[in-house]
Amino acid sequence: MLTKRVEDALNEQIKMEGLSSNFYLAMASWAEQNGYAGVSGFLYKHSDEERFHMLKLVKYMNERDGKVVIPAFEQPRSNYNNVKELFEELYKHEVAVTQSIGELVGVCLEEKDFTTHNFLQWYVSEQLEEEALAKTIIDKIKLMGEDKSTWYHFDRDIMSLTVTSAADGAGAA
Ligand code: OFO
Numbered sequence: 001m002l003t004k005r006v007e008d009a010l011n012e013q014i015k016m017e018g019l020s021s022n023f024y025l026a027m028a029s030w031a032e033q034n035g036y037a038g039v040s041g042f043l044y045k046h047s048d049e050e051r052f053h054m055l056k057l058v059k060y061m062n063e064r065d066g067k068v069v070i071p072a073f074e075q076p077r078s079n080y081n082n083v084k085e086l087f088e089e090l091y092k093h094e095v096a097v098t099q100s101i102g103e104l105v106g107v108c109l110e111e112k113d114f115t116t117h118n119f120l121q122w123y124v125s126e127q128l129e130e131e132a133l134a135k136t137i138i139d140k141i142k143l144m145g146e147d148k149s150t151w152y153h154f155d156r157d158i159m160s161l162t163v164t165s166a167a168d169g170a171g172a173a
Contacts (some may be wrong), residue, residue: 002066006116011125014057015071016100021050024092026076027086038155039083054122077119078123084141092135098127133161 002010028043061068080086101123137158139153144150 001118002061003065003111003113005107006111006113007061008056009104010061010066011069011071012056013100013104014061014068014164015073016097017050017057018071018073019056020097021047021054021095022073023047023089024050024149026078027090030078030086031079031083035133036083036155038158039086039113041065042158042161044092056122061117064113064116084138087134087137087141091131091138094131094134098131101127131162 024043024047028040028047031040031043058068058070070171077089101120105117105120105124108114108120140154144154
């Protein structure tokens with residue numbers, strides 16, 4: 001059984017992960033519309049990963065006999081001035097998700113729910129990877145400047161930068 005506080009906090013996190021998925025889906029679509037095939041492929045995949053994070057929480061809550069509430073999601077932003085701005089937004093969002101995971105972990109400790117605390121360690125590692133990746137991408141963009149050929153290579157290479165570490169071997173929980 002989950003305490004009401006843990007249940008509410010997990011439902012909040014379900015919302016956060018679903019929001020992330022939609023946010024990155026809208027980014028992927030913008031990138032596709034603007035000719036960045038590699039960036040859009042990366043973001044479509046990222047959006048799928050966030051949906052997986054949401055599902056993993058839904059399944060965990062059901063396993064623990066919690067009451068899952070699938071929320072409505074606000075419409076994500078659908079326009080960007082450029083790819084740099086897009087990745088800066090993505091990074092900001094990942095930092096907010098990391099904070100929200102941290103708060104959730106804190107609630108579990110206060111409620112002495114060590115099972116959920118243990119389950120959430122996967123998310124803690126995942127956020128570490130995702131924040132680092134977003135930061136690496138922004139650093140690369142800053143180094144590139146306006147040179148068109150560098151952008152061509154960036155768009156081609158970004159597909160290989162997908163976060164897979166924490167998702168690997170996690171199974172469909
Ligand atoms: Fe769900 O991992 Fe990022 O947000």
